[in-house]
Every structure is written in structure tokens, then in C-alpha cells.
Amino acid sequence: MPRDYFQDVYDVVRQVPPGRVTTYGAIARYLSLRAGARMVGWAMNSSHGLDVPAHRVVNRVGVLSGKHFFGHPTAMQERLEAEDIQVADDRVVDFDRLFWDPATELTV
Template sequence: MKNDSGFFEMVYDVVRLIPSGRVTSYGAIARYLGTAKSARMVGWAMNAAHALPDVPAHRVVNRVGVLSGKNHFAHPSRMQELLEKEGVQIQEDQVINFREKFWDPEKELSL
């Protein structure tokens, strides 16, 4: 990963590595990429990731586990649907046991 193709590509690579049934935060990805203070950019990248088929943007939520970006999907309920299908329980647009489901690239990829 970490293609020099661009910031977005790096983001996509990380997001693609998120295992099913797990979720991560924009900040975690940003930090992994070295742009911790630019978590917004990750969100921005996700917006563009919308065009890509293999980028599970629904597994990316904000730091408290809220589906902040669900509104950007074709159907807002789609994000929750996909997550629940993968075993992630959602309530009030928020991931239940977010701490348990949380997938930290820095930790999981052991770098």
C-alpha cells in the first residue's frame, strides 16, 4: 500500500483492508497515513471513493461510531444495512460496541 499515486489511493488501500464486521474511524486512517490532523481529508477521500466498487466506505465512521457519512450513500439506510449484514449492530445511527468493532490500521497492520 501507500502508493504514490496519491493521497486518495492510500486511503482506499487502507479502507479496502478493513475486515468484514469491523469498522474504523477517519482519524485512525488519517493517523495511519500520517495526516492525523487532516481527518477531514479522509472523509473527503471517501466522497471520491464513492465511485470505486471495492471501497467499503460504510465501514468508516467517525470517532464515536456514528454513521456520519450515511447521508452520502445512495440511500442513507444502505450504510446501516450493509453493516448489520456484516454483523455490526447499529442503533440510532451509531455502532454498538464500537470499541470492540473498532479496527485500528496502525495496530492491525502492525507498523
């Protein structure tokens, strides 16, 4: 059973400030995951029930690619809107401005 980078990914996601979003690739690069961004998303799949704001993690263009895994298709969007993040057409509005890069904001 995996456990290694899963906790690392969760730890980074928890540090994402409310109202901000990050990407799978950014997390992968910050943790130097050779596995790539795919495994970051896969790790989030195991974050169900945990205190992990997976809704703040989107793909490189700000698309809510994982909304389908939130039980209800609109659950992820509503969570983002609850943090004043505007979502239109399953995409984060002003994603470029709301993007939170751990490698930059967290200053390795």
C-alpha cells in the same frame, strides 16, 4: 486533480476486515496525513463506484456520519448489518470492541 493520498486511503479501507470498523482519524494517523481526518472523509466521497467499503469508516464515536452520502439514508446501516455489525440510532453498537485500528492491527 488530487490522486495522492486518495489511493492510500482506499487501500487502507479495503484492508478493514468484514465485521470491523475504523475511524477517519485512525486512517489519517496511520497514513500520517497532515491534512487531518477531514480529508479522509472527503477522499471517501470520491470513492463512489470504487471497491471501497466506505461503510466501515465512521467517526471517532462510531457514528455513521456519512450515511447520507450513500444514496439512501439507510444504505450504510444495512451494509453494516449485513456484516453482523449492529447499528442503533445511527451508531455502531459495541464500537469500542469492533474498532479496527490500522496502526495497531496492521502493525506498521
